Each structure stands twice: as C-alpha cells, then as structure tokens.
Amino acid sequence: xxxxxxxxxxxxxxxxxxxxxxxxxxxxxxxxxxxxxxxxxxxxxxxxxxxxxxxxxxxxxxxxxxxxxxxxxxxxxxxxxxxxxxxxxxxxxxxxxxxxxxxxxxxxxxxxxxxxxxxxxxxxxxxxxxxxx
Numbered sequence: 001x002x003x004x005x006x007x008x009x010x011x012x013x014x015x016x017x018x019x020x021x022x023x024x025x026x027x028x029x030x031x032x033x034x035x036x037x038x039x040x041x042x043x044x045x046x047x048x049x050x051x052x053x054x055x056x057x058x059x060x061x062x063x064x065x066x067x068x069x070x071x072x073x074x075x076x077x078x079x080x081x082x083x084x085x086x087x088x089x090x091x092x093x094x095x096x097x098x099x100x101x102x103x104x105x106x107x108x109x110x111x112x113x114x115x116x117x118x119x120x121x122x123x124x125x126x127x128x129x130x131x132x133x
Contacts, residue, residue, distance in 0.1 A: 055112040055122030
C-alpha cells in the first residue's frame, strides 16, 4: 500500500474548490456593484435634467410670446396680475405667470411646475420688457 503525499495530491487536482468560487464571486461583486450604483444614479440625473430642460423651454417660450407682444403696436400693455394655466402646447406643465407694470415697463415672472399643487418647481424665468409707446 502506497501513501499519497499531500503535496502530490493537491497539485494533481483539476478544477476549483467551493471556497475559490465564493472568493471569485465576492471579488466580482465588489467590482460590479459600484458600477450598477453609478448607472442607476446617472439614469436618475439624466431624467431630472431632461425635465428641467423641457420646463425651461416652456418658460422661455412664454417670455418670448410676451416679448413679441411688447413689440406689436396693436397690443396694449398688460394689466398687473397673475395667471395660472396648463401649457397649451403639450399640457405637461402648470404655468404661473405674474405681470407687474410701471408706465411702459412690464416685469414678467414665469414659474413652471410639474403639477397644479405648485409644490415642484421645474423652472423659473424673469424679465423686464419695455412695452411699445
């Protein structure tokens, strides 16, 4: 009967042990999990940025409409006041518009919200227009 030396027995083994597989999975998990976290956070930031850009375009469009009216001699200067309404083009945003008038100067404040509760401000713009004489 021949005794097998432990050195020869270990060196002749083929394959991986359960411990080696578990260590490999642990190392792989340590490397992969931060990447998934970064991808998830990036997707959230991209979505939020897209909403902010869209809302900013809506506010800009409202300001530009007021600017065009200020140059049209047939349009009288608006009265002081506030207006609230859905965006007429796509209806995704609730628009708050405040107008303050002093002689031929009109201050326009536009706030764009995601809903009628006005709790989530998406964009805001303000300008001072000189109304036609």
